[in-house]
Amino acid sequence: MIPFVDLKEQYISIKDEIDTAVLKVLESTQYVLGEDVTNLEVEFAEYCDAEYGIAVNTGTSALHLALLAAGIGVGDEVITVPFTFIATVAAISYTGASPVFVDIDPVSYTIDVTQIEKAITERTKAIIPVHLYGQPADMEPILEIARRYGLVVIEDAAQAHRAEYQGQRVGSIGDLGCFSFYPGKNLGAYGEGGIVVTNNPEYASTIQMLRDWGQASRYHHILRGYNYRMDSIQGAILRVKLRYLDAWTEARRSHAARYDQLLADSKVLTPTVMPYSHHVYHIYAIRTSKRERLQQILSQQRIQTGIHYPVPVHLQPAYADLGYQRGDFPQAEAAAQEVLSLPMFAELTQSYKCRLQWLSLQQSAIKRRKKLT
The missing domain is CATH 3.90.1150.10 (Aspartate Aminotransferase, domain 1)
Structure with a gap:
């Protein structure tokens, strides 16, 4: 049988490196965040041509925190597409904002950029283009519209690791980029995982706090945050796989x-x-x-x-x-x-x-x- 995806075959091909990396984490007894997660953040951000990477526990959490860092909340509207995995829309709902849909282009299956502007209202605060199936949305007109209306652009790049738009890696094109490391993704963990990349230091700092109970330092909680931290084992595994x-x-x-x-x-x-x-x-x-x-x-x-x-x-x-x-x-x-x-x-x-x-x-x-x- 030809399986839809074969994660075992991939594991076998890099088994020695993966096993070594996991055992190193187990021996360190540092199981949450830690050195491997920090190094993954640096390496993946560099891979995306972005300044900052903040690793989290899922791609959905990445979208949620990106929206919060951008100031999205109750009463706001966020434009996206209805033809996507439900997590794109769920993350908008988590903030208390309302999703506003725009149809897709029938050829690319990504957002129809000709329909975005008519969906904008005085409550619109952000656009989430989805790079569906691994193909980037048409980012240039999206960014032009966003600049004219003062909107934040958050790329849903959950399916688009290594994809490029006009030679630029996705994730670093908008204000924030969100990736999933779900096992079946092009770059998948052996469990759940996600990351936000950005060139904005304020967004990066806010997301770092939000993912770890809103802490600026241990037991000093600046924001009402979440437990969205990445496990160290996933960080170690993803660092190995990123090389491939x-x-x-x-x-x-x-x-x-x-x-x-x-x-x-x-x-x-x-x-x-x-x-x-x-x-x-x-x-x-x-x-x-x-x-x-x-x-x-x-x-x-x-x-x-x-x-x-x-x-x-x-x-x-x-x-x-x-x-x-x-x-x-x-x-x-x-x-x-x-x-x-x-x-x-x-x-x-x-x-x-x-x-x-x-x-x-x-x-x-x-x-x-x-x-x-």
Whole structure:
């Protein structure tokens, strides 16, 4: 079987380094924050071309604290997209602010920049563009709008480690950038984790305090903070894996190119790389109006797939109180009905068995294409 993602294969490839790093933490008995987390913050911020990195326990916490550091709170509005993982919107809700949705561009699946300005009100304080599937949102017009209206831009880069917009690493383009280290991410921990990167020293200082009970120093609480600290073991693991991220990213891009070739005649829609984008393919999402049938065919061929995401946030029962209705964001709704995520991980073609089954994907997609149109 070709799994959707194979974390064990990746672990085996770096097992000795990981085991050594974890044992070092265990022997140190410094299990929360500590030297490895501090070093990860420096190394990852440098990797993103940012001045500061503040590690936290999840990507959701990263978004939450970024919003709080930017002064977002009750009565404010934050513009984002409904076609995203729910954490993007949940973090806005945590602050007491209201999410305001803008539809996606049907080609990139990121925020439609032509619709942002009409969503701005006197209560709008920030924009959260989501770099979905590993492709950056179109940041230049977003930043231009934000400057004109005095808005903060917080990049949701949870799926976009190493992605670039016009040659600049995502995360360092807006005022703050938020990453997830959930295990399945391009750079994943062996548990939960996240980080905020920024070039603003005041934001960095505030987030450092907020993640650790609002402390400026031990037992001196300046802010009403949270227990959002990163475990030392995750910091150590991520430092090892960060050294491999460039190679893993290029492997993903190579797999994506191979998918493009295999599916060129299948009449399913493959991802479009935007001209400003260095896509890192956290997800390789194809699109077809016959998604259920295609998913069945691939399952019969022992190829696992996923759907990211089947229900846009504005149609989730948890956010019914926002008052949005079906039809309000047609591009997001259409994508939610048609996207299908194929297996994507750096080690995808390492085994002979996996290479054989890769060919079955080609056969399924091409020989049965008439059933999908």
